[in-house]
Amino acid sequence: MNTVIHRKGLLLLAVAGCLLLQSACGGNRPQASRPGGGLEDYRQQALYDRDSRNNEDGSLGVKQRWVDEQQARQGKEYSGRKQLDMTNRHSASTMAFAPQIAERVKTVSGVREAQVLLTEVNGYVAVVLDGHSPEAEASPDMLGYQVTSKGGVGIFGGTDKGPSRYSWTENGGLSTGKADEIRKLVLSMAPTNIQQVYVSANPNFVQRVRFYAKEEKERGTMTNYMNEFNTLILHVFPDDANTRK
Incomplete structure (x- = not known):
């Protein structure tokens, strides 16, 4: 009799244990997914x-x-190259000559002279090709109209001056193929921040860049010409082209 009671007690304890276990495990049953x-x-x-x-x-x-x-x-995650101004691919606040790159450009067949200017994201190359003389082909104004910290009108200042006064369409003998060759060379040597390189043999552009180089050598800076330079390159490279057609 005691044995039967003992067995029933064990059975009741087992059943109770199972019920407690099921109750404890109830939180593990599949739940409806919460939003997110x-x-x-x-x-x-x-x-x-x-x-x-x-x-x-x-x-x-x-x-x-x-x-x-x-x-x-x-803007903090890389999403491809970006220009400085979405409405002006040439806008810059700094520029500097890169003489070592310019020397390498002068080794390209047919190139007699080269100047290379680098801004934050772009490179600009002024070249003189064999058989051309910017001194004779460009406007004399390109070597004048100085701008200093005290003022100055530059080549685009004054009531009788302006971009239309000068020709920016003469290509100075530079073909698209030659411009592309120079562009690739400069891009391969330039710092990694340089995204595009623009090349021109336009005599007015060449002479004005020569003037910038002279000003930097004599005065130690050319920052006074920053605004003028931004205007200049808009007219020399208006269609994002490496050379004028």
Whole structure:
């Protein structure tokens, strides 16, 4: 009799244990996925973190903090090369000569002289080809109209001056093929921040770049010509071309 009671007691304890085990395991049963659940990308998770009250009412919109973070992230991740100004691919705030690259350009067949200017993202090359003389072909104005820290009108200043006063369409004998050869050479030697290289043998462009080099040598700077240079290259390279047609 005692044995039977003992066995029944063990059975009751086993049943109770199972019930307790099932109750404890109830939290492991499949649950309906919460909004945003299972998304590994934290930015996607953030999409579901709505409003400061942390509810899931889509009409309340995404938290402003998430929006602000995305704005702050823009431009910090690599998304390809970018120009300085979306409306002006040539806009620059610094420029400097690169004599070592210029010396290498002068070894290209048919090139007699070369000047290379580098800005933040672009390179500009002024070349003189065999059989051409910018001294005779360019406007005398290209070697005048000085600009200093005290002022000066430059070649585009004054009431009787302006871009249309000068010719920027003469190619100085530079073919598209030769320009491309020079462009690739300069790009291979330039710092990694240089994205594009523009080449011209236009005599007016050559003479004005020569003038910049003279000013830098004599005065130790050419920064006074920054605004003029930005205007100059817009007229020499208006269509993102490496040489004029």
